[in-house]
Amino acid sequence: MKNVLKIIGVLVLAFIVYVAYMVLNPVSPKETINYSSEMSDLEVVYSRPYKKDRLIFGSEEDGALVPFGKYWRTGANAATTFETSSDILFNGKALSAGKYALFTVPYEDSWTVALSSESDVFFAIAQPDPKLDVLKTEVPVKYSKNLIEQFKIEFSKDSIAVNMNLMWDKVSVSIPLK
Numbered sequence: 673m674k675n676v677l678k679i680i681g682v683l684v685l686a687f688i689v690y691v692a693y694m695v696l697n698p699v700s701p702k703e704t705i706n707y708s709s710e711m712s713d714l715e716v717v718y719s720r721p722y723k724k725d726r727l728i729f730g731s732e733e734d735g736a737l738v739p740f741g742k743y744w745r746t747g748a749n750a751a752t753t754f755e756t757s758s759d760i761l762f763n764g765k766a767l768s769a770g771k772y773a774l775f776t777v778p779y780e781d782s783w784t785v786a787l788s789s790e791s792d793v794f795f796a797i798a799q800p801d802p803k804l805d806v807l808k809t810e811v812p813v814k815y816s817k818n819l820i821e822q823f824k825i826e827f828s829k830d831s832i833a834v835n836m837n838l839m840w841d842k843v844s845v846s847i848p849l850k
Contacts, residue, residue: 700748707827718752720823728841729778743800746776753791761850763809782810783845811845
């Protein structure tokens with residue numbers, strides 16, 4: 673009986689160590705990016721998956737991780753969130769201050785970017801509800817010769833707007849924010 677309890681104890685301890693390791697070293701680490709200006713304070717919280725020799729964007733039949741024409745939570749794990757402290761133009765469309773879940777629907781030449789009123793949801797086990805989208809917009813795709821191994825979102829500023837750039841594999845999209 674003592675041996676059985678020892679084995680159970682070792683298994684429970686191993687499980688706790690494994691869970692702690694996965695929390696402290698996630699496969700797709702969580703990232704928070706911020707941009708502040710006189711216009712607004714912007715924040716994106718997302719998880720950054722790796723390519724790992726997988727087909728990222730393409731057809732479902734070809735086994736793409738992010739198939740064309742399907743809602744993607746734009747990262748991994750929990751829904752990616754986009755928050756603005758004031759009303760802005762999001763790719764030319766009015767967006768009220770608030771926190772939103774950010775989704776994309778990739779296609780070969782453009783992406784649909786959608787902001788949902790439902791944020792802070794763990795979409796690895798739940799599916800997004802397009803009826804809760806408060807904004808949808810199209811942005812063109814840019815292709816690069818350089819491979820980006822880990823999904824990345826960053827803000828950049830040009831003479832026209834602040835851009836939110838989404839980049840992974842050899843693909844990038846930019847969303848102007850004013």
